[in-house]
Amino acid sequence: MRVDLSAGTVDFRQNEIAMASAATVDLGSSxxxxxxxxxxTAILSFGPGKNLTRLxxxxxxxTLTHNATSLILPGGANYTTLLGDMMLVTLDSAGNWRVRLGQHADGRALLTVVPVTGNSGPVSVTAGTVRYFTHGLLQTAASLVYVGAGRRGRFRNLRVVSPGVPGTDQFWKFTLQNLFTDTALTCTISGAGSNQAQDLVNSAIFAAADRWSIKVEASAGANPLTSILFSLDFEVLD
Structure with a gap:
C-alpha cells in the first residue's frame, strides 16, 4: 500500500499469490x-475470518460447493470453474463468503440467464393421456419433439399457465425431460381453483448435446388442455 500524504491518495498495490485448491482454501490468510x-480439488470453504475482499x-x-450460509454462489448451486474464471468474493462480519461478481477469461459473465418461453399450440391433451411439447409443437412421443440445449447449463424455475382448469379431483402434471428421461423439475395444476403452477426449487443440469422437452400427464377425468404457456430459466455454465 502506498500512501501519498501530499496528494491525499492511497494506492493498494496488490500482487497475486498462488494457493492450492483444497476442501478449505484459506483466503483470509493470503x-x-x-x-x-x-x-x-473441490472447494467447500474459503476459510475463516471477517470483513475481507479477495479477487x-x-x-x-x-468445483465450488454452494452453501446457503457460508459459501454463497451465483444461482444458489454448485459451480465448476473454467480456466481463467475470475470472481470477486467478500467475507462478512459473521464469517460467511459470497461471490459478488464473476466473469470468464473472455469477459463473459460467469452466470448468464437465458429465458425460455413458449406455447404448446392448439393440439389438445385429452383425459388419461401423456403428451410431450416444446414451443408450438405437441406430440404423442418424446422422440418426436425436443430441442437441443446447445450449451452446458442449468434449467430452473419451471412455470406453466393453462387457459382453463383440470376439474374437480383432476390434474395436469408437467415435467421437464432430458433425453426422454424425467428431471427433478416438475409442477402440477390440480382441481378447479387454479390454472397455473410452478417449480422454483429444483433444477436440472444439461450438457450441450442434451435435448429437452416438457411432458404433460392428464388424469383420467381431466378437461382437455391446449395452448399451454410455459417458461424456464436456462443458466449458461460454459
Whole structure:
C-alpha cells in the first residue's frame, strides 16, 4: 500500500499469490488481495475470518460447493470453474463468503440467464393421456419433439399457465425431460381453483448435446388442455 500524504491518495498495490485448491482454501490468510487458485480439488470453504475482499482467479477447472450460509454462489448451486474464471468474493462480519461478481477469461459473465418461453399450440391433451411439447409443437412421443440445449447449463424455475382448469379431483402434471428421461423439475395444476403452477426449487443440469422437452400427464377425468404457456430459466455454465 502506498500512501501519498501530499496528494491525499492511497494506492493498494496488490500482487497475486498462488494457493492450492483444497476442501478449505484459506483466503483470509493470503497477504495479497489477489489470489490464483491452482489444482482441481473441490472447494467447500474459503476459510475463516471477517470483513475481507479477495479477487480470485482459477488456473484449473475446480468445483465450488454452494452453501446457503457460508459459501454463497451465483444461482444458489454448485459451480465448476473454467480456466481463467475470475470472481470477486467478500467475507462478512459473521464469517460467511459470497461471490459478488464473476466473469470468464473472455469477459463473459460467469452466470448468464437465458429465458425460455413458449406455447404448446392448439393440439389438445385429452383425459388419461401423456403428451410431450416444446414451443408450438405437441406430440404423442418424446422422440418426436425436443430441442437441443446447445450449451452446458442449468434449467430452473419451471412455470406453466393453462387457459382453463383440470376439474374437480383432476390434474395436469408437467415435467421437464432430458433425453426422454424425467428431471427433478416438475409442477402440477390440480382441481378447479387454479390454472397455473410452478417449480422454483429444483433444477436440472444439461450438457450441450442434451435435448429437452416438457411432458404433460392428464388424469383420467381431466378437461382437455391446449395452448399451454410455459417458461424456464436456462443458466449458461460454459
Amino acid at each position: 497477504p495479497a488481495g489477489r489470489v490464483v487458485i491452482t489444482g482441481s 480470485v482467479r482459477f488456473a484449473n477447472a475446480v
